[in-house]
Amino acid sequence: MKSxxxxxxxxxxxxxxxxxxxxxxxxxxxxxxxxxxxxxxxxRKGNIHVVLLDDEIExxxxxxxxxxxxxxxxxxxxxxxxxxxxxxxxKRLRGAGIFYQAMKPIDLEEIKSAVECACEKIExxxxxxxxxxxxxxxxxxx
Numbered sequence: 001m002k003s004x005x006x007x008x009x010x011x012x013x014x015x016x017x018x019x020x021x022x023x024x025x026x027x028x029x030x031x032x033x034x035x036x037x038x039x040x041x042x043x044r045k046g047n048i049h050v051v052l053l054d055d056e057i058e059x060x061x062x063x064x065x066x067x068x069x070x071x072x073x074x075x076x077x078x079x080x081x082x083x084x085x086x087x088x089x090x091k092r093l094r095g096a097g098i099f100y101q102a103m104k105p106i107d108l109e110e111i112k113s114a115v116e117c118a119c120e121k122i123e124x125x126x127x128x129x130x131x132x133x134x135x136x137x138x139x140x141x142x
């Protein structure tokens with residue numbers, strides 16, 4: 001599997017730095033952002049595969065950002081790192097299209113496993129589109 005790019009969109013700078021160092025050390029390309037406009041710009045470029053998203057950045061909730069990311073790139077996988085475990089939040093995040101929700105404090109092995117699974121999902125979906133596009137429901141050419 002070729003190296004995937006992870007966007008670490010995390011408000012806490014030391015936390016973002018440790019996540020960045022960890023994932024860079026195991027072979028991922030890593031970008032970081034701690035403001036919403038920077039995240040949007042980086043996702044819009046189209047080279048982000050997985051987003052590790054804090055539950056709130058600059059007062060904007062993760063469940064409000066996920067649909068925006070999905071509209072820009074429907075293959076992007078979003079892993080939300082949350083401090084809240086309410087059923088209402090979980091329903092909103094799942095409805096928005098997250099891949100996984102992790103809880104704070106961050107367990108690096110759990111996040112690593114979630115990122116690996118997200119990357120495998122991207123690979124599987126890209127293979128389906130490449131070999132059997134007529135079997136996979138998706139966009140209809142204009």
